[in-house]
Amino acid sequence: MENLTYPILGGLLIGLTTSFYLITTGRVVGISGILAQLLFNKGRLLPLLFILGLILGGSAYGTFFQPSVPFPEIRSPWLLMISGLLVGYGTRLGGGCTSGHGVCGISRLSIRSIVATLVFMATAIITVAVTH
Amino acid sequence: MYAFVTFLTGLLFGLGLAISEMTNPAVVIGFLDIFGDWNPSLIAVMGGAIFVGMLGYWIKNKRLSPIIANEWQVPNLKHIDRKLLIGAGLFGIGWGLSGYCPGPGLTALTNNPLEGIYFVGALIVGSAIHHFQNVLFRK
Numbered sequence: 001m002e003n004l005t006y007p008i009l010g011g012l013l014i015g016l017t018t019s020f021y022l023i024t025t026g027r028v029v030g031i032s033g034i035l036a037q038l039l040f041n042k043g044r045l046l047p048l049l050f051i052l053g054l055i056l057g058g059s060a061y062g063t064f065f066q067p068s069v070p071f072p073e074i075r076s077p078w079l080l081m082i083s084g085l086l087v088g089y090g091t092r093l094g095g096g097c098t099s100g101h102g103v104c105g106i107s108r109l110s111i112r113s114i115v116a117t118l119v120f121m122a123t124a125i126i127t128v129a130v131t132h
Numbered sequence: 133m134y135a136f137v138t139f140l141t142g143l144l145f146g147l148g149l150a151i152s153e154m155t156n157p158a159v160v161i162g163f164l165d166i167f168g169d170w171n172p173s174l175i176a177v178m179g180g181a182i183f184v185g186m187l188g189y190w191i192k193n194k195r196l197s198p199i200i201a202n203e204w205q206v207p208n209l210k211h212i213d214r215k216l217l218i219g220a221g222l223f224g225i226g227w228g229l230s231g232y233c234p235g236p237g238l239t240a241l242t243n244n245p246l247e248g249i250y251f252v253g254a255l256i257v258g259s260a261i262h263h264f265q266n267v268l269f270r271k
Contacts, residue, residue: 029145
């Protein structure tokens with residue numbers, strides 16, 4: 001069993017963040033939706049600030065927080081691009097990703113989000129089982 | 133104020149991904165690999181996030197309006213349709229292929245740029261295909 005201290009701490013911080021955003025702005029955090037706003041909406045400043053913050057915060061990994069397992073060896077551009085296409089299209093069609101459905105949706109017991117999370121977990125597990 | 137809150141939310145969310153190691157696709161694939169050498173960390177991440185997230189909704193339900201906005205904009209759709217199922221299914225396949233969902237994929241631009249550039253480029257194209265499909269074939 002891996003040490004779960006950091007995953008739990010990180011998860012609590014993620015929950016604190018989505019709650020903070022909810023209570024201040026009245027909105028849910030959904031990364032795929034915020035990225036789409038940055039790309040296709042007129043008001044681009046706010047989603048841009050969010051995404052810059054996200055990348056800056058995430059870059060603490062490997063500097064302030066050391067990986068417990070190394071990054072995978074660089075994978076083929078084709079695999080990454082097919083993955084990106086499916087994630088980009090699928091999250092928009094399904095109206096959310098791990099944050100919007102998985103965290104914010106399940107937190108308010110949305111039936112749509114619970115079903116979506118079960119479906120994407122299932123297809124992801126099958127994909128890993130087939131490809132590994 | 134709104135801009136500062138938005139930036140801070142992004143920053144803390146990214147930090148949460150970094151602390152919980154969701155920024156590392158090896159950890160994510162280790163979680164999804166339930167038939168192999170399973171790493172349960174994502175359950176702990178989601179459990180922690182959902183627990184605090186529920187407290188957030190509990191506070192929300194005690195308030196009339198958000199602090200710096202006029203009204204709540206929480207989705208309240210309830211129907212399960214084909215779009216939801218197919219979209220979530222395709223997303224899961226893409227997620228399982230690389231171990232990147234949108235947030236960690238974006239952080240890969242700095243953490244693992246040789247992968248992040250391809251993933252995020254295609255992520256934008258996938259999102260754009262959906263957008264223009266909606267514009268062209270709006271029912």
